[in-house]
Amino acid sequence: MKELSKEVKENRKPEYEINPLILNRWSARSIKDEEISDEKLMSLFEAAKWAPSSRNGQPWRFIYSKKNTKYWDTFFDFLTDSNKMWCKNAPVLIVIISRKNFEQDNQFSRNHSFDTGAAWENLALEATRIGLVAHPIGGFNVDKARRILEIPNDYEVEIMVAVGKRGEKEALSENLQQREFPNGRKPLKEIVMEGKFNI
Template sequence: MGNIKIHELIENRWSPRAYQTKDVENEKLQRIFEASRRAPSAMNEQPWRYIVGVKKDGQVWRSIANSLNESNQIWAQHAPVLILTLAKKHYTRNGAENSSRYYDLGQSVAYLSIQATNEGLFLHQMGGFSQEKAIENLQIPEEFEPVTVIALGYKGDLNSLPPNLQEREKQMVNRMPLNQLVFSEWENSFFV
């Protein structure tokens, strides 16, 4: 399909594992979360919540880091900000299960990602963590479900990573072509 031009913020988004120890400015964090707040959601429920741990401040960052799988702790230990994403299980207005909560949280994180890229920051989303540890460490109420952890900061030096992770970082991120993702009928590509 050739070279399709997309917005540079989307084109430049990257999920590195190497981070600088440089602190992320509070003003940038406010703008990132303001962008996430603006995401659409079913019935305007806004079921996303974020717990932010800043490394220099200590305990919350350590609680989130402690919930990560060992393979993620190896590199995420250098990220100056760790964010736990949560989804509210039920609608506030009627108590029914919110089956759109993950979709809505994902949209909020997408807005956060684009704004972070605009701020010169990078983030890496992780599903490799213990929900149970996060709930226990951060005393999360039953109504909220931990979904992912995000490492956030300025991109660091590749050489700060162990050799196996350096190799993974060097590999080009391959995306499936549109003709394998978008259909007019099942298995009939919308784009020829």
């Protein structure tokens, strides 16, 4: 991806030059009520699986549901009311879980969530590259998701993700329309330190 989108150009000012794909990924909420192909959906998981992980343990697992299948309502029901408001059109909802112990020796992996977070970002960047929105969601009933999806206790339930094509901003409520733009970040001087912790 060579170009920044117009809205990203207007709203995001990197301090150093980076790949435009990274800046073009943002969590839009307006999603079209339109199917996406299995080919595209699977390419997102393909991107995710190439993330690095401690001892190449690959702790990430993805449970998905497509709109107009028997699973979608169940997934939608996990969401908080405020997330339901903008997720209602999403053609795909995903629950991302993470295996807490290594498969090799069943020892706890201190980095399992870190690894699964890297996989999530790969998924989101690939979605951006192929023109899709992938919006991460922490606001859902984790216990209910675990119970209904029969997720074993040796997996952490991490996040849900709404995936689909970008919709019109005007399709959102007034309140959400005001938040429908790529947001900024703290400056590097607030997050980067040389030598020791000194902020």
